[in-house]
Amino acid sequence: MKVSIIGATGYAGAELLRILHRHPEAEVVHITSESHTGERLSDLYPHLRGIYDMELESMKDIDRIGADSDFVFIGLPHGHAMEVGRALENMPTRIIDLGADYRFSDTNVYEEWYHVPHTHKGAARVYGLAELYREEIKTAKIIGNAGCFTTASILALAPLAKHHLIDVNTILVDAKSGVSGAGRSPKQGNHFPELYDSFKAYNVAHHRHTPEIEQAIEDLSGEKTVLNFTPHLVPMSRGILSTCYASLKPDITADMVDAAFGKMYANEYFIRLLGRNGYPATKDVRGSNFCDIAWHIDERTGRVIVLSVIDNLVKGAAGQAVQNFNIACGFDEKTGLDDVPMYP
Amino acid sequence: MKVSIIGATGYAGAELLRILHRHPEAEVVHITSESHTGERLSDLYPHLRGIYDMELESMKDIDRIGADSDFVFIGLPHGHAMEVGRALENMPTRIIDLGADYRFSDTNVYEEWYHVPHTHKGAARVYGLAELYREEIKTAKIIGNAGCFTTASILALAPLAKHHLIDVNTILVDAKSGVSGAGRSPKQGNHFPELYDSFKAYNVAHHRHTPEIEQAIEDLSGEKTVLNFTPHLVPMSRGILSTCYASLKPDITADMVDAAFGKMYANEYFIRLLGRNGYPATKDVRGSNFCDIAWHIDERTGRVIVLSVIDNLVKGAAGQAVQNFNIACGFDEKTGLDDVPMYP
């Protein structure tokens, strides 16, 4: 399959190229960047020297890029993927957007949280969280790849929501991410000495991944869901850990919780269940597409606490995109993703 | 005042010596370690070379140490401070225990969570969280210095609990600590390459700081409290951030929340209020006795989210001990603690 990456110079774009390099069925034909058009990618990312020395193009000629490509991956800031989506609407080219533009079935929710008008409302799209929407992904024109925090959080909560074991309105997600999640542009707040040996929260009560988690929980549970989501910045490069809390419904036992996870994920290669009372660490999945999950039940408070970890750039972005690509193409889902995490 | 440190070779002991070095009213007369008796402290801690080259003694001769000392700080593992407490019972020497032995007014709670019998049940002790128990600290024989997570968490929640703004049984504390909180003994799990670029939770639903937080919330609110406390390990040396959640009671407004914090902490030097919607970072208090606090209100869920940060070794251990010492001696509370945080 011929694939192109629109907006290839962010961390997710670079990670996508890392993964595609090993993918036997994908050939990268175009990579674009508006701010670096004409530069060689390996001049921006010296780790790619000798591997991806190709030149960055402009996306202005999107028609030609689309015509050359079976699949287009989009790594643009939100609001910009819609333009690409519309431009390629009548081509056979399929799209995987790593941003937020195609994640919401209700575009009003998108507009409310992202503060931009949605200009591609009728798009034939699906939410790109493979374990939950595999069937729809197979044939979708546009796949709105799930966000990083949301992937970790939804996968942690899905069995509980689907099997109605928790009161969905008691859900509270306290999530922690490495700094690569904030992108590659240098900012005062992400300057090395400012973050090193420091820890903080950000976007409390307002992070845009909140409605994305709510949408999935509603889909799974059939119940209107309003929840708390709090992201934190960990002084490390990669990795997300989501600590998810919810009150168990009356008479729900630990065995029922165990069974729900087992039933939902027993055959999912990328979900590794550590079981009840386990402790996933982000390093255990670093560089891989795995999501490791464990859960704890606090008898004193009646809450279940689910811990999930992913690599934010892999299962939280580029790996998930390739997993979706594999599903959409009918390839083995592990193609190009069958990696051992990099430890230590 | 002549002071001694029983169990001086842990991180909290070393930090105590760092602080006492600048304290104009304290003279360190004995330091002890059973495993390093006879060694020079600066051989164990080269950063102390030329400053604290004194020899470590054994605590076997506790009577003599007690007789020489106006105050004894104890840095022993839980279960061992009680022996010291009993040994010094009839001396005028006062005690500040940095461990858990004297933190609980109900020793049954201690026994239930620490799995050792309490052998000094009738001790004249007070909980050593200066901002809440200042009056009692002034005259206490034994001060059970508050724990690190608990200090950050209780200070965050105290105004809300005291002013009955929250439903105390909805409290959920998701806390994060640097690795110095785990002590100085090397363990597989704290080996540098294992933790670097990694994040994980531990002791979910079973951490011993849980009942300590509950005790304080009950004291403040007058209501029986059962809550969730989840600690996480951050790949950094120092610092704790507590993210505390609770549901606001009906009709509680943001202004009422603001007022509660202002009223309680306006005159507390070591509490710095960043106000509503602020973002404290652990680095902003590193090396100091400050506790920075901010709060957020999520209108969608009706929850208040309080963020608090401390340096776990200062306000969470040695600094708080010196603050208690100052109160107990009638000194200015800032004596020896009037430091600018070390940034960056």
Add this chain to the structure above:
Amino acid sequence: MKVSIIGATGYAGAELLRILHRHPEAEVVHITSESHTGERLSDLYPHLRGIYDMELESMKDIDRIGADSDFVFIGLPHGHAMEVGRALENMPTRIIDLGADYRFSDTNVYEEWYHVPHTHKGAARVYGLAELYREEIKTAKIIGNAGCFTTASILALAPLAKHHLIDVNTILVDAKSGVSGAGRSPKQGNHFPELYDSFKAYNVAHHRHTPEIEQAIEDLSGEKTVLNFTPHLVPMSRGILSTCYASLKPDITADMVDAAFGKMYANEYFIRLLGRNGYPATKDVRGSNFCDIAWHIDERTGRVIVLSVIDNLVKGAAGQAVQNFNIACGFDEKTGLDDVPMYP
């Protein structure tokens, strides 16, 4: 090819398994550990869960392991590989030792620096630095895989030594390594809080990689070489940077230096030349078998400064072992190693 790993529980062993997982021509048949015999590898290394759940065996039955294996990789501490080497002497099994036992052509040098008797003096062995000893590796019975610091340092200096551009007795190697180079066993000095935000040297003038570098420089230059090697510990997980200094011989020009690097490495896939005045960073090669090299000429002092970086666990250990394995088997040298570095 059937391969086994004797001493599989160190970081190099785990990394070897990570790489072999992608190797289409290698099947891991036995893994051993004396201290963890009978345990599952994934219980020691949770990141391997679902990938390598096999049991660790004892190496006591080395005959059977040898009989089952075309190749045996050894990850034992120095002094122990010789036992395996002798035990398999008369089997067709070939050996790649990741330790020091088979690195020295003069076993007296080994005994002098390692303080143990060499008990396998006549072994048919070759030094396993692929770029320099490729021909001999093809047919060697035993390959003494080059050390981590030495790989980075020798590759940096080889063109200069081989082409007689430098005075070999002015060579000075100032090297820096991430902490994974110190192994997986927890020690006080490698305890997370002790190393974090800290930097130090170790084994000055006595590190065992010194004679290994000297041996290679002598081989290349034909001149007796005595040099300085100073290792330092960087507060990070992976990566080595070697800063190598030497005085240029009279009349040696910058162009001649450039040409020497170009000539020697133009066709080496795993050596990436950043050219004169470049700045390699360890992160640019992390997780890969690349060695990135740049050089600078200081006209004021007449010295050339060569900078080289590798991932100590890949090109400095497991990756190099697989590269040697590929050469020894006649496979494409990149097999299983054709990875994009993991950035950021």
Add this chain to the structure above:
Amino acid sequence: MKVSIIGATGYAGAELLRILHRHPEAEVVHITSESHTGERLSDLYPHLRGIYDMELESMKDIDRIGADSDFVFIGLPHGHAMEVGRALENMPTRIIDLGADYRFSDTNVYEEWYHVPHTHKGAARVYGLAELYREEIKTAKIIGNAGCFTTASILALAPLAKHHLIDVNTILVDAKSGVSGAGRSPKQGNHFPELYDSFKAYNVAHHRHTPEIEQAIEDLSGEKTVLNFTPHLVPMSRGILSTCYASLKPDITADMVDAAFGKMYANEYFIRLLGRNGYPATKDVRGSNFCDIAWHIDERTGRVIVLSVIDNLVKGAAGQAVQNFNIACGFDEKTGLDDVPMYP
């Protein structure tokens, strides 16, 4: 003494304020910043909240600031302190410049390395490295505070140069610094994810601290000196380690080396000698004005290797400035600097 800080918003300025806060003899009367005039310092540095909430002024009114101040500390980029120096030339105000403008006795050297004209050539200045130029500092009008790398390197080499134990033209300094040395402005290269778990060199053969070290060695040895200086960036916040190499002159013994260090530094409070074969770590001096030094002699190569560590922001900048201030004012040199390093 009334002191002002011109250019107070860099890391060195903030550190200076941290130290001055504890200085019983200094009162900060003005702080300036051209880019943040009118803002509160604690809005730029939240760790200063409640301690330094004063407003930043413009340095345009330097006459008034000078008239108000007994001492002016300058934290401006090189080239700008000279303007302040000239403006205050005829006032009694004394100056400590933390930048390079007043470090060179030969302003031609300055112009050659800094590529700006020196506009204050006849200034009455002294090089502000207290241990070497104490007498001159006592009465100097302008003190050109020594640079960070240079302080660590000169103090390491001074006894050897002064006592003619080494061939000064064999000196080679391989230095490593934490990222705070690169300043507070965010840049791509210092963006957190780019540096984390990475190590690299920079400015090889061209760093401006080179001639500063040479100047001091020439002063001490009386011999023209040309040397190599190579800086590296360590993924940590604070700390510099200098690894200094030189060939011992014939017949110089280890005892003579030991004696030279002892003689020169026996009475220097801020120099802590770890002796021959010691290993200083940057963390052992973090937050303090100490310089820890150890040395090794390699009998094989005839080289001495000296290791020295400082906190780049304290002994390498603000602490040294206060030490110089104390000397200039006739205060005890330790005033405000008598701190225990912050460990861990």
